C-alpha cells in the first residue's frame with residue numbers, strides 16, 4: 001500500500017454498473033407524505049417510474065403471504081415510506097462499533113443467508129424508510145458531550161447505501177455530520193453505488209465501510225448484493241483523495257461473518273490480495289473482524305427465510321456465549337476462534353501496517 005495509482009485497469013474492467021435495488025411496490029403512509037423529506041423521496045421514486053401506493057392509514061398492512069416464505073418474498077420487494085416512531089428518538093449504545101446507533105431505515109433489500117437482522121426486527125422484512133429524517137438528525141445533538149468526540153452508527157438495521165438511490169438519506173446524514181464539530185458517522189454496506197457521495201462536504205467526519213468476505217462465503221450466502229470486487233472498487237473511489245477524483249473519506253473494511261470454511265486460509269488470503277490491489281495508496285483505513293455467530297431466535301427466522309440454506313448452524317459444534325441480559329449466542333469453539341483471530345491479526349498487521357484493527361469478536 002504505497003504507490004498511489006489512480007488507474008486500476010484490472011479492477012475497473014471487472015466493475016459493472018452499480019447494483020441498484022428497484023422495489024416492485026412503494027407504499028407511503030399519509031404521515032410520511034406530510035413530511036417534506038417524504039415528498040423528496042416521492043419525487044425520487046416517481047422519477048424512477050416505480051409504482052407508488054398511498055395507504056389510507058399510518059399502518060402497514062397486507063404484507064403477509066400464505067406462508068413465511070411468501071411473506072419474505074413480498075416484503076423484500078416492498079419499500080414502505082413511514083415516519084419513525086417516538087422510540088426511534090431514544091438512542092441505544094452500540095459497542096464496539098460506535099457510541100450510539102440511530103436509524104434512517106429498517107430492513108434491507110439483500111438476501112444474506114446469515115443476515116444479522118433476522119430475529120432483531122419484528123414483522124415482515126419489508127424495507128421501511130423514515131420520512132422524518134430532519135427530526136431524526138436534529139435529535140442526535142442531545143447525545144453529544146462537549147469536548148468529547150461522539151460516534152454514531154447508522155447501519156445497524158439497514159444497508160443505507162442499498163437504498164440511497166431511492167432516498168438520498170445517507171448523503172443528507174453525511175452532509176449533516178460534516179457540519180458537526182465533534183460527531184462522527186459510520187456506515188457499512190454490501191452495495192456499490194457511491195458516485196453521488198464522492199463530492200459531499202463530509203469534512204472527514206464520516207467513515208465509509210464495506211462488508212466483505214472470502215469467495216466461498218460471499219458467493220454462497222450473499223444474495224442480492226454487489227460482488228466483493230465491486231464493493232472494493234467502491235471503497236477505492238471513496239478512499240482516493242479528492243485530488244485524484246475520489247471522495248477523500250476515511251474508510252473501513254468489516255470482514256464478516258468470518259467462517260472456517262474448507263481451505264479458509266487460502267480463501268481469506270485471496271481476499272487480502274484483492275484488498276491490497278484495490279487500496280494501493282495510503283489511506284485512513286480500519287478493520288473490524290467478526291466471526292460467525294447465531295442465536296436461537298436468529299436461527300429460527302433464518303430457517304424460515306432460507307429453508308435450503310447450507311449455512312452451518314449446528315449448536316453441537318459451537319460454544320455458548322451468554323450476555324448480561326441472559327441472551328445466548330453460539331460462537332466457534334475457543335481453539336477455532338484463536339486460530340482465526342491470530343491469522344487475521346497477523347495478516348492485517350503484515351499487509352496493512354497503517355490499517356487499524358478496531359476489534360475482533
Ligand code: SF4
Pocket residue numbers: 108109110111112114115116117157158159190225
Ligand atoms: S446486507 Fe446485511 S442487512 Fe442486508 S441482508 Fe445482508 S446481512 Fe442482512
